Amino acid sequence: MELFQTYPLLWILLAALVGLLIGSFVNLLVWRLPQMMQNDWADEVLRFQGQEPPARDMFNLFLPRSHCPSCKTSLGASELVPVLSFLWLKARCRHCQARVSWRYPLVELAVAAWWAWSAAQGGVSTSALAWAGFGTVLLALAFIDADTMLLPDVLTQPLIWSGLILSALGLTGLSLSDSLWGAVAGYLSLWLVHAVFKMITGKQGMGEGDFKLLAALGAWLGWMALPVLLLIASLLGVMVALFMRWRGSLQAGEPLPFGPYLVFAGLLCAMADLHSGLIYF
Ligand SMILES: [Zn+2]
Structure with a gap:
């Protein structure tokens, strides 16, 4: 060492x-x-x-x-x-x-x-290993979602728990309460969007896997990161969808997985020195 x-x-x-x-x-x-x-x-x-x-x-x-x-x-x-x-x-x-x-x-x-x-x-630290693991699971989720529109529970759930536990152990640089509220706000914000969308259109706009993925990102990055993270992910998703429509590779009403954009935004937020607080608000 x-x-x-x-x-x-x-x-x-x-x-x-x-x-x-x-x-x-x-x-x-x-x-x-x-x-x-x-x-x-x-x-x-x-x-x-x-x-x-x-x-x-x-x-x-x-x-x-x-x-x-x-x-x-x-x-x-x-x-x-x-x-x-x-x-x-x-x-x-x-x-x-x-x-x-x-x-x-x-x-x-x-x-x-x-x-x-x-x-x-x-x-040379445990927290370096923890962040390496965080990114690895996220990348796996992004590609699985892109291929199959699935975000397996066996990956999202442990990511939520590990974020909370590592915060309690002081390894993410977040307080346990920032991490906990991050998980709660991450889950609820997308659930709310989903519920409103479903009420208005009667259609399923998002999967439950997306709620859990954003809960995991909230647990690892804190609630403070969520507004910027969601903004990046949504803008990116809209841009890609428009580009695909323009190229003719996406039909109207055809669903697009949201996971890859959440993952990309999550990794970006993790890289932008999460705890400096500079990029939030
Ligand atoms: Zn062969």
Whole structure:
């Protein structure tokens, strides 16, 4: 540890490398978690109807082993190196030449950058690790929401609790009461928007996952951050929606996930030195 205190750059580099590996896991999570949830729901519906769910091959975060989605060949160690494998194999599967999405290395790099930033800001500390974890879960949520319009409870709920607990332990730089009111205000503000929208239009404008995600952001960033955060997320969402309408890739009335914008704004607020109070009000 002393070594890292003497050479902070070494610490940042280590964080970036760990971030790359974690990013690789985030790719797995983004791909598999929604499928696991959908399998569970399908089984649940059948059981509710009094039927036995069909036998299914084991499917969880660890099984089956990572494989090419096109040819199903299991990937070897040399094909699982974050970013480098992608570059080395020129974005193609070694076995069937199917294209590999550029999103995989992008997610790995984004998580690595976030880990490096946390290490640079927090130094050798528990709170640096906490912020690294915060960003990692948020990035996973953003991509899952973008893909499937889901914000899984197994990710949003622990993020709320961990924000509150870490604030109580003095690791987020927030008082417990700022953190607690952040969670409450985060949840209620979007719930209110949702309730009013539903009353006026009779339509579902937002999912419950969004309320929990903003509650988590409130728990980690404090209630003070919420007005700016919501403003950034909404403006960004509106801009992207207008751009997509203009390009013709979004139909009128077609829903857009709000999670990615909340995540982007949340990360931005975390970066803008959350506790200086400069950017709020
Ligand atoms: Zn293949």
